[in-house]
C-alpha cells in the first residue's frame with residue numbers, strides 16, 4: 183500500500199469541494215490541540231468534546247466547523263502550542279479552512295488574499311447544485327447483507343492542526359460493519375502484472391478463448407487483432423501498442439472507449455521507443471512509421487529525451503506505474519470535457535456516499551471530476567530536491583508531452599462535437615458546448631505528481647491458498663535487511679495494481695499503527711470494514727503499512743519484560759526497533775512523520791528519562807498492543823500456511839466475481855453469514 187505526505191502541511195488545501203462548504207478560521211488565533219491520552223482516537227476526540235449533540239439515534243451530530251473552531255478556542259484558552267502553517271499556497275494569509283456540511287458558508291470568500299480563485303468559485307457553484315453532506319455515510323451493508331441504502335451519519339470529518347483532516351466515528355460502529363467500497367480515480371496494473379491482469383477490470387486474465395478484440399476509433403470501426411503474447415493464461419494484448427492486456431472483449435471495448443484510445447499511441451512510444459529526428463528507430467525494438475515519427479517530433483526535444491529514457495527502461499517499475507496512473511488521470515481530465523464524469527451525469531455529488539461507496543456492484547462507479555484531485559494533500563517540502571529535479575522532472579516532461587498528444591487526439595473530436603451542437607442549436611437544441619481544458623503548466627504537473635505520491639495505494643491480492651509455505655514466509659520474515667526496510671518480497675500477497683484515490687472519504691483516513699479499519703483490495707476497488715467495535719468519537723484509521731510476515735507492525739509482546747532486567751532490555755530494544763522501522767518506512771514511502779497515538783507515546787517512552795513516566799507509557803503501549811494483537815490474532819486466518827485474514831460476509835460478498843471465479847482473482851464467494859478468510863475457504867471458528 184502506498185500513501186505519502188507531510189503532516190504539518192496538510193491541514194487543508196483550500197479548494198472547496200462539491201457538496202461541502204468551507205469556512206475560515208483566522209489562524210492567528212488558533213492553537214494546536216494534541217491528544218492527551220493513548221487511544222487511537224488521537225486529536226479528534228479532544229476536538230469534538232463538548233461539541234456533541236445527540237440526535238434521536240444517539241449519534242453524535244458533529245459540525246466540523248463548530249467543533250474545530252471550539253476546539254481551537256479551547257486550546258487557545260489553555261495556552262497550547264500554535265499550529266503549523268497550512269500548505270504554502272494558503273500560508274500567506276494565515277487562514278485555516280474548515281469544512282462544514284450543509285450550505286456554503288460566506289466566509290469562503292476569505293480564502294487566500296480575500297478573493298477566491300475562479301476554480302474555487304466554480305467549485306462553489308457546483309457545490310450549490312449538489313446538496314449532500316460530507317459526513318453522510320452509506321450504511322448499505324451494516325453488519326448484514328440487506329443492501330439497504332439508508333444513510334446513517336456514522337462518520338464525521340474534522341480538521342486537526344498536525345495531521346490534516348481526520349475521520350471520526352459519530353456513533354458506535356460495530357465490528358464487521360462494511361463501510362466503503364471505493365473505486366480509484368485511475369488505476370494501472372503493476373508493471374510485473376501488465377500481461378497477467380486485465381487493464382480494465384484488473385481481474386486475473388483467464389485462459390478462456392478470445393480470438394480478437396475489436397476497438398473503435400471515433401466514426402471508424404477498426405478491427406485490431408489481439409496478440410496472445412504467450413503470456414500466462416493466454417492473455418490478449420492491444421495490437422496498437424502491445425502494452426495493454428485485457429481479459430475479454432467487453433473490457434477492451436470499455437477501456438478503449440474512454441481511456442485507451444487516447445493513450446494507445448503514446449504508450450507505444452513510451453515503451454517501444456521514440457524515433458529520432460531522422461526517423462530512425464531509437465532502439466531496435468520498433469518499426470515506427472513516418473506518421474508516428476512526425477508526431478513524436480512535435481513533442482519537442484526535452485520531452486523526447488524523457489520518453490526515450492522511459493523506453494530504454496531507465497525508469498524504475500514503480501515510476502513507470504505512477505507515470506501511467508497520471509497519464510490515465512490526465513485522460514480523464516480531458517475526457518470529462520467531452521463527456522461529463524458519471525457523478526455529474528447522474529447529478530450526484532462526489533461527496534455522496536451512495537454513489538461513491540455503495541456496496542452495490544450495480545451502482546455507477548467512475549472517476550471524480552478532475553478538480554477534486556486538486557484538493558488532495560501534496561506536501562511539497564517532503565520531497566528531496568534530487569527527486570524533484572531528477573525523476574519528477576522527467577515525469578513532468580512525459581506528462582506534458584502527453585498533454586500535447588491529448589490535444590491532438592481530442593480537439594478534432596471536440597470540433598466535430600461543436601459542429602454537431604451548432605446544428606442542434608439551429609434546430610432548437612441547447613447548443614451548449616464544453617470548452618476543452620487548458621494545458622496544465624509544468625508546475626501544476628509537478629503538483630499533480632506529488633498529489634499522486636501522497637494519495638496512491640498499492641493494491642494487493644491475497645492469492646488463493648495454498649500459498650506459500652510457512653517455512654518460506656518465515657525465511658522471508660527473517661531476511662532482516664529487507665524486512666527492516668519494509669520491502670521484503672513475499673508471496674503471501676501480490677501487489678497487482680497502483681490506484682490513485684481521490685475519494686473524499688478515503689483521503690480523510692489517516693494512518694495509524696494501531697488501525698481500527700481493515701481494507702481489502704478488490705479488482706480496482708478497496709473494501710473497508712470495521713476490524714473491531716469503534717466507539718463514538720474515536721478516530722477512524724487505516725494502516726498504510728502492510729500486515730504481513732515481512733513487516734513488524736506490532737512491537738513484541740511485553741510478556742518477556744516480566745522475566746527480568748535482561749529480558750526487559752531485549753524487549754525494549756526490539757520494541758524500539760519496530761517503532762523505528764515503522765517510522766522510517768512511513769517517512770520514505772509516504773513522506774510524513776507518523777503522529778499516530780501509538781507512535782506519539784512510544785516516542786515519549788524512548789525520549790523520557792523519567793522512570794514513572796516510562797511505566798505509565800508502557801502501560802499505555804500495552805493497551806495499544808492488545809488492540810493490535812486482536813487485529814492480527816483475532817483476524818488472521820488459522821489455516822496452516824495461509825496469510826489471509828478474516829473479513830465479514832458483506833466484504834466477501836462484494837468480492838464476489840460476478841463473471842465467475844474462473845476468470846476472477848478471488849476464491850469462491852462465501853455469503854453464509856460467517857466471517858471468512860479473504861484468501862482461502864476457511865471460515866472463522
Ligand SMILES: C[S@@+](CC[C@H](N)C(=O)[O-])C[C@H]1O[C@@H](n2cnc3c(N)ncnc32)[C@H](O)[C@@H]1O
Pocket residue numbers: 185186187188189190192193194344345346347348558559561636637688689690691692693694772773774775776777778
Ligand atoms: C491520504 S492523506 C490523509 C488525509 C489527510 N489528513 C488530509 O487532510 O487530506 C495522507 C496524509 O495525512 C497525513 N497523515 C496521515 N496519517 C498520519 C499520521 N499517522 N501522522 C501524521 N500525519 C498523518 C499525512 O500528511 C499524510 O500524507
